[in-house]
Amino acid sequence: MKLKTTLLAGAITLASGTASLAADSSDPIVIPIHNWSSQIVMSHVVGQIFESMGNSVEFVTTDSQAVYESVRLGDVTLELEVWEGAFGASFRAALEKGGLHDAGDHDAVTREDWWYPMWTKDACPGLPDWKALNECAHLFATAETGDKGRYLDGPVDWLKHGKERVEALDMNFTVINAGSAAALWAEIGSAEKDKRPVVVFNWTPNFAEAVWPGEFVEFPEWVDGCDKDPAVGPNPNALYDCGNPAQGYLKKAAWDGMPDKWPGAYDVLKKISFTNPQIAEMAKFVDTDEMEPEEAAERWLEENESVWKVWVDGGT
Ligand code: TMO
Numbered sequence: 001m002k003l004k005t006t007l008l009a010g011a012i013t014l015a016s017g018t019a020s021l022a023a024d025s026s027d028p029i030v031i032p033i034h035n036w037s038s039q040i041v042m043s044h045v046v047g048q049i050f051e052s053m054g055n056s057v058e059f060v061t062t063d064s065q066a067v068y069e070s071v072r073l074g075d076v077t078l079e080l081e082v083w084e085g086a087f088g089a090s091f092r093a094a095l096e097k098g099g100l101h102d103a104g105d106h107d108a109v110t111r112e113d114w115w116y117p118m119w120t121k122d123a124c125p126g127l128p129d130w131k132a133l134n135e136c137a138h139l140f141a142t143a144e145t146g147d148k149g150r151y152l153d154g155p156v157d158w159l160k161h162g163k164e165r166v167e168a169l170d171m172n173f174t175v176i177n178a179g180s181a182a183a184l185w186a187e188i189g190s191a192e193k194d195k196r197p198v199v200v201f202n203w204t205p206n207f208a209e210a211v212w213p214g215e216f217v218e219f220p221e222w223v224d225g226c227d228k229d230p231a232v233g234p235n236p237n238a239l240y241d242c243g244n245p246a247q248g249y250l251k252k253a254a255w256d257g258m259p260d261k262w263p264g265a266y267d268v269l270k271k272i273s274f275t276n277p278q279i280a281e282m283a284k285f286v287d288t289d290e291m292e293p294e295e296a297a298e299r300w301l302e303e304n305e306s307v308w309k310v311w312v313d314g315g316t
Pocket of ligand 1: 036083086112158203
């Protein structure tokens with residue numbers, strides 16, 4: 001069977017004159033795992049697809065910024081969720097150094113920024129404008145933040161530059177970093193009981209949008225260079241004086257050595273494209289339904305064969 005496949009592959013190569021269709025290496029494809037649910041479930045979904053093709057897969061838990069250096073060096077094979085807002089800068093820096101490449105976009109459109117559940121707007125009707133938020137800062141004051149408003153930002157490795165933005169826009173807020181994604185959901189959940197105004201870091205696609213209707217704060221629109229050139233954005237002397245991209249990309253990235261070492265898996269990686277609802281559902285299985293990520297991935301694959309099987313066998 002193996003011989004026949006190889007011969008057939010050889011014939012196709014000769015006929016088409018394209019790259020070799022050699023078998024994938026038996027070394028494990030190394031997939032990184034980070035600290036938010038959709039990325040963990042998606043990584044297991046794709047890992048299980050690769051395993052179904054006969055590949056071996058290894059998962060490693062890594063920092064979500066440092067991972068681009070690891071992919072560039074080939075210590076990690078790929079990254080499935082390159083969010084423009086959080087990781088665009090690290091991804092671009094690694095691209096410039098060389099060793100990793102853009103393996104295509106997901107269908108999903110992403111946004112990551114300051115966000116509030118809708119009841120917050122009852123107390124601060126000028127929202128979603130950031131200046132209105134700033135005028136309402138006292139509504140968000142806590143014992144911890146004194147007369148400043150409290151903004152609960154994401155874990156530090158998501159590098160949201162919340163503190164820099166507060167300074168650049170001269171806002172009356174104190175930025176606190178959550179220790180985990182779960183701490184963000186706990187903050188919204190506890191505010192829900194008495195409809196206390198809160199503003200926290202959030203993103204889409206995510207399970208949260210189905211649980212708590214809400215909106216992103218509208219900051220000065222993102223302009224390329226806002227994180228590199230002080231002249232860009234409303235404050236001529238500061239970086240990070242813009243919101244994150246409101247229509248951000250979600251990319252896949254791969255080590256440059258992947259196409260040669262695992263051509264079959266690489267071909268599938270290139271075809272993989274998840275939508276906003278698919279990604280939100282992956283997160284929901286874990287964050288709402290409390291499934292283990294591996295179990296959530298199995299369930300997703302079972303229920304979505306028509307989505308992923310075409311990536312593997314071309315839909316035949
Ligand atoms: C990187 N994240 C999706 C959590 O903003």
